[in-house]
Structure formats: structure tokens, C-alpha cells
Amino acid sequence: MLSSSNQNDAYDNPFASSSDREPLYVEPDLDLTGQSTSRAAKPSNENPFANVSGNIGSSARPTQSTQPAQSFSYTGEDTLDEPVTTTILRDLKQVAKKLQQVLHPKGDRNVLRDWDLWGPLVLCLALAITLSGSAPGDQAVSIFTGVFVIVWIGAAVVTLNAKLLGGAVSFFQSVCVIGYCLFPLVAAAVVAIFVDLIWVRLPISIVSFLWSTYASVGFLSESEVHLRNRRALAVYPLCLFYFIIAWLVLIS
Numbered sequence: 102m103l104s105s106s107n108q109n110d111a112y113d114n115p116f117a118s119s120s121d122r123e124p125l126y127v128e129p130d131l132d133l134t135g136q137s138t139s140r141a142a143k144p145s146n147e148n149p150f151a152n153v154s155g156n157i158g159s160s161a162r163p164t165q166s167t168q169p170a171q172s173f174s175y176t177g178e179d180t181l182d183e184p185v186t187t188t189i190l191r192d193l194k195q196v197a198k199k200l201q202q203v204l205h206p207k208g209d210r211n212v213l214r215d216w217d218l219w220g221p222l223v224l225c226l227a228l229a230i231t232l233s234g235s236a237p238g239d240q241a242v243s244i245f246t247g248v249f250v251i252v253w254i255g256a257a258v259v260t261l262n263a264k265l266l267g268g269a270v271s272f273f274q275s276v277c278v279i280g281y282c283l284f285p286l287v288a289a290a291v292v293a294i295f296v297d298l299i300w301v302r303l304p305i306s307i308v309s310f311l312w313s314t315y316a317s318v319g320f321l322s323e324s325e326v327h328l329r330n331r332r333a334l335a336v337y338p339l340c341l342f343y344f345i346i347a348w349l350v351l352i353s
Contacts, residue, residue, distance in 0.1 A: 221280020310347035
């Protein structure tokens with residue numbers, strides 16, 4: 102019968118070293134006072150990148166400025182709360198100022214750079230009503246429509262021609278200048294209502310045609326500096342446009 106020591110040797114690991122066969126003593130987690138004797142292990146599921154911070158593309162963090170942030174606000178004129186009469190009066194003053202500039206083309210030519218279409222619309226309607234009012238009843242509507250179409254389509258065609266030739270003027274600015282320069286022709290049409298003599302209407306129509314052409318060319322010449330030798334190609338449609346309207350004023 103085998104002894105107990107022989108039985109233990111029979112189950113011993115033959116590959117274990119002598120140091121492995123020494124009895125192991127496991128230190129208890131809790132001492133007699135009930136407190137833990139081992140350090141608490143950190144949780145394994147902690148995010149290793151939780152405390153990583155920095156800026157991509159820079160080696161150093163930017164220093165924060167101690168100056169207060171500047172606030173930018175709109176300093177323009179607010180017209181939402183003003184009365185309607187104030188807005189209308191201001192627009193009428195601007196229109197009157199531009200009409201005065203047409204009568205004196207050598208003055209401040211930058212006035213018409215702040216373009217608007219109210220003045221050209223009023224002048225176009227005045228010209229169409231004046232010419233259709235002196236026409237026979239069955240032709241009044243067709244003359245009114247024809248004048249209205251000729252003015253706006255002609256102004257658009259003249260502007261596109263200047264743009265295609267290399268002019269630096271904007272579309273609406275050119276239409277604004279051409280529309281405001283109709284003022285001498287509108288005045289001639291009003292005079293033609295009360296004067297039927299051809300030898301009076303003819304000089305008035307010629308002078309109004311030359312005045313409108315001179316004023317419009319003077320205002321647009323500074324914006325068409327890129328035309329150089331092609332300026333005549335841009336001025337010719339403009340002269341033709343005012344000539345047609347002057348002819349309508351003469352024969353109305």
C-alpha cells in the first residue's frame with residue numbers, strides 16, 4: 102500500500118521546478134480590521150483617449166486673447182420705421198436731383214451711379230401719355246403701348262450692345278441713365294401739345310434730341326473707358342434710340 106507521500110509524488114508535475122513546489126501563500130484582500138490591503142485596480146473599460154486634447158495641424162495651443170470681442174452692427178439708415186410720406190419725399194428729392202443733373206450734364210456725374218428705376222418709369226409713362234393723348238382715339242392705345250415698348254426695349258438693347266463691346270457700366274445703371282436722359286424729349290412732347298406750328302416744333306425736337314444724346318453720352322463715357330476705338334459702335338445705337346423718340350414727338 103502506498104503511503105501518502107508517495108501518492109502526492111504520483112500526482113506531482115514532473116516538469117515543475119523545485120521552486121514551483123513550494124507552498125504558495127495568498128495574501129487576503131481584507132485584513133482583520135475589514136480594510137482592503139491591496140490597491141484598487143483601475144477599470145479596464147476606461148477610454149484611453151478621454152484626456153487627449155490638442156489642435157490638428159499645429160504644434161502649440163493658441164493663446165487666448167484677453168481683448169473683448171468686437172461686435173459689428175449695421176450703421177446704415179433704417180427706413181422700416183419711418184413714415185411713408187418721409188420715404189416718398191426722400192425718393193422724390195433724389196429724382197429731382199437727377200433730373201437737374203440731366204439739365205446740367207457737366208456737373209457731378211456720379212449722381213446717376215446710384216441708380217433707380219422710378220424716375221425712368223415716370224418719364225416713360227409721361228411720354229407715352231402725352232403722345233397718346235394728342236393722337237386720334239382709335240390710335241391712342243397702340244401709340245401708348247408702342248412708346249412704352251420702344252423706351253424699355255430700346256434701353257435694354259443699347260445697354261446690351263455696350264456690354265458686349267466691353268463697357269464697364271452695369272445693366273441697371275445704364276438703363277437708369279438712358280431713362281433719365283429722356284427728360285428733354287418729354288418736355289418737348291409737352292410743348293408740342295400746345296404748339297402746332299412745325300417750324301416751332303422742329304427746332305425744339307432737334308434741341309431735345311441733341312441734349313438727351315449729349316447728356317447720356319457724357320454720363321456713360323466714364324463707364325465705357327474700355328471701349329477705346331469701339332466707342333462709336335456704342336454711341337450709334339444710343340443716337341438712333343433718341344432719334345426715333347424725337348421723331349415721334351415731332352409727328353405727334
